[in-house]
Amino acid sequence: MRHARLELWSRGTSFAHRRHPAAKIVVTLAFLVSIATLQPAHWPLGLLYFAMLSVLTWAARLPVLRVQMAASVVLPFATVFAIFSFFAGAPEKGLAIMARSWLSAFTTVLLMSTTSQPDLLAGLEVLHAPRFLVQVMQFLYRYLLVLLEEASAMRAAASSRAGKLGSREFRRAAAAAGVLFARSWGRANSIHQAMTARGFDGAIPRFRVLRPNLADAWYVLGLALPVIAARVALR
Amino acid sequence: MHIPDGYLSTRVWIATDLLAVPAVAVLARRAQAKFDHHRIPLMGVMGAFVFAAQMINFPAGNGTSSHLVGAALLGCLLGPAAAAIVMTAILATQALLFQDGGLLALGANVFNMAIVGVFAGYLPFAALRGSRAGLFLAGFCSLLSAAVLALSELLISGVSMPPTMLSISFAWFLVSAVIEGALTMAVAVALERIQPGCLRKPTTGGRAWVFAGGAAALLGSAGWMIASDRPDGLQSLALKTGISGNATSIITSPLGAYQASFVSNPWLAKSVAGVAGLVVIYVVCVALSRGLRATGEGA
Numbered sequence: 394m395r396h397a398r399l400e401l402w403s404r405g406t407s408f409a410h411r412r413h414p415a416a417k418i419v420v421t422l423a424f425l426v427s428i429a430t431l432q433p434a435h436w437p438l439g440l441l442y443f444a445m446l447s448v449l450t451w452a453a454r455l456p457v458l459r460v461q462m463a464a465s466v467v468l469p470f471a472t473v474f475a476i477f478s479f480f481a482g483a484p485e486k487g488l489a490i491m492a493r494s495w496l497s498a499f500t501t502v503l504l505m506s507t508t509s510q511p512d513l514l515a516g517l518e519v520l521h522a523p524r525f526l527v528q529v530m531q532f533l534y535r536y537l538l539v540l541l542e543e544a545s546a547m548r549a550a551a552s553s554r555a556g557k558l559g560s561r562e563f564r565r566a567a568a569a570a571g572v573l574f575a576r577s578w579g580r581a582n583s584i585h586q587a588m589t590a591r592g593f594d595g596a597i598p599r600f601r602v603l604r605p606n607l608a609d610a611w612y613v614l615g616l617a618l619p620v621i622a623a624r625v626a627l628r
Numbered sequence: 629m630h631i632p633d634g635y636l637s638t639r640v641w642i643a644t645d646l647l648a649v650p651a652v653a654v655l656a657r658r659a660q661a662k663f664d665h666h667r668i669p670l671m672g673v674m675g676a677f678v679f680a681a682q683m684i685n686f687p688a689g690n691g692t693s694s695h696l697v698g699a700a701l702l703g704c705l706l707g708p709a710a711a712a713i714v715m716t717a718i719l720a721t722q723a724l725l726f727q728d729g730g731l732l733a734l735g736a737n738v739f740n741m742a743i744v745g746v747f748a749g750y751l752p753f754a755a756l757r758g759s760r761a762g763l764f765l766a767g768f769c770s771l772l773s774a775a776v777l778a779l780s781e782l783l784i785s786g787v788s789m790p791p792t793m794l795s796i797s798f799a800w801f802l803v804s805a806v807i808e809g810a811l812t813m814a815v816a817v818a819l820e821r822i823q824p825g826c827l828r829k830p831t832t833g834g835r836a837w838v839f840a841g842g843a844a845a846l847l848g849s850a851g852w853m854i855a856s857d858r859p860d861g862l863q864s865l866a867l868k869t870g871i872s873g874n875a876t877s878i879i880t881s882p883l884g885a886y887q888a889s890f891v892s893n894p895w896l897a898k899s900v901a902g903v904a905g906l907v908v909i910y911v912v913c914v915a916l917s918r919g920l921r922a923t924g925e926g927a
Contacts, residue, residue: 399725425732430638466727467632474635474787481788490787493634498727505724513724523656525668530717532672533679537721540680563814570681570696571818578823581673588669
């Protein structure tokens with residue numbers, strides 16, 4: 394599974410992994426905004442960003458090629474639009490979409506492979522994302538893998554027992570979704586009881602408190618500023 | 629339907645982000661007021677459920693299969709405000725972990741699917757008091773309005789799409805909307821059988837509001853539909869200004885004059901008009917949710 398790979402990568406100890414998540418989010422946004430506003434004429438800047446992101450990935454001791462491959466999941470969809478643009482007589486527009494879309498995905502994968510999920514959510518909270526939303530995201534992530542496993546097990550069980558059901562397939566699938574819901578509901582209730590028993594009062598305690606330090610400030614200044622400055626300079 | 633980064637023009641993603649951020653903040657506050665912290669695990673698990681349910685393939689005829697999107701189903705299970713937050717959490721997780729939708733485009737995706745998608749689904753459900761027809765319409769309206777919004781945003785951004793492709797994708801959206809309606813109904817009926825009382829059926833009040841709101845939301849998406857369903861001369865800028873001009877002139881006329889007199893740049897004009905169209909739809913939704921809440925509290 395794709396996210397399992399991210400989970401593995403995000404546990405590194407490089408300088409990028411050790412930065413405060415809020416600093417990494419700010420740098421990511423600087424990259425994303427600069428990339429999103431690139432026009433076909435700005436291709437050298439696109440190359441510069443590509444080089445910067447690749448060097449960052451390498452410096453974070455991540456497998457550069459595999460990180461880039463992970464970003465390539467956005468390419469098939471972008472290719473379709475590139476072909477449309479080609480036939481509409483504006484091939485450079487289509488290429489720009491492909492480049493922007495892939496570079497943005499690269500930036501996101503880099504953020505996710507240097508930041509663990511709890512750290513990322515802590516960073517979002519520092520940046521004043523609604524606490525309620527962050528908590529829902531936290532629980533969603535915690536139970537996502539469990540339920541995905543359950544769904545695929547149910548799918549395997551159904552197809553090995555029932556085979557092709559023809560017109561009844563639809564009802565079978567609906568019933569499977571219903572069972573999955575009932576199990577999720579039951580699981581949610583028992584989770585809640587267990588957590589209340591352990592003193593849950595709305596917030597999960599953190600064992601590691603993150604405080605921004607000078608290195609984080611340098612990280613933001615050293616990356617976000619040049620990225621934006623380059624974009625502004627090449628108007 | 630998840631728009632990745634790199635497709636939307638700067639104005640479109642800025643505008644949708646600016647709309648989505650305060651909307652999510654308001655909805656989070658409202659959902660938090662209704663749900664005490666004990667329900668947060670439940671909401672997280674419901675989000676994970678919709679995520680996992682998207683893995684169950686439903687046969688859609690001719691060997692193709694489809695899956696649930698779930699905005700309407702969440703709306704019927706949790707109520708609209710909480711459902712919008714859970715849907716936002718799902719979209720953010722998909723963008724971060726699966727590169728399914730972009731981070732800057734997250735505002736657009738949240739607006740299409742988590743805000744308009746959930747409310748467009750909840751209104752017919754509430755209006756028909758949780759009947760089967762209401763459930764079907766919930767799925768149908770939810771998916772159709774989200775898909776039409778996504779398509780319009782791409783067109784306003786100037787993404788090239790040949791006319792035939794536009795008609796095909798529109799037909800595909802209609803089919804998907806029917807499937808989503810059927811799925812929402814089938815899953816909700818299965819849920820009621822396993823766990824009676826899990827749907828949040830509104831019992832009193834708000835009927836007139838709901839109907840007025842449903843009609844307004846339909847009108848809004850119909851405007852977009854009519855506007856986007858004009859494939860002739862798509863490559864030209866004229867059409868794109870035509871799209872936005874149409875959509876706004878259906879709802880407000882002063883804007884047409886504004887567009888003609890103050891904004892001479894066609895690119896700027898279409899962005900402004902498109903964004904204004906979104907603002908109108910957004911205001912309708914806010915008014916609806918406020919109206920629904922007011923009548924709900926009064927009853």
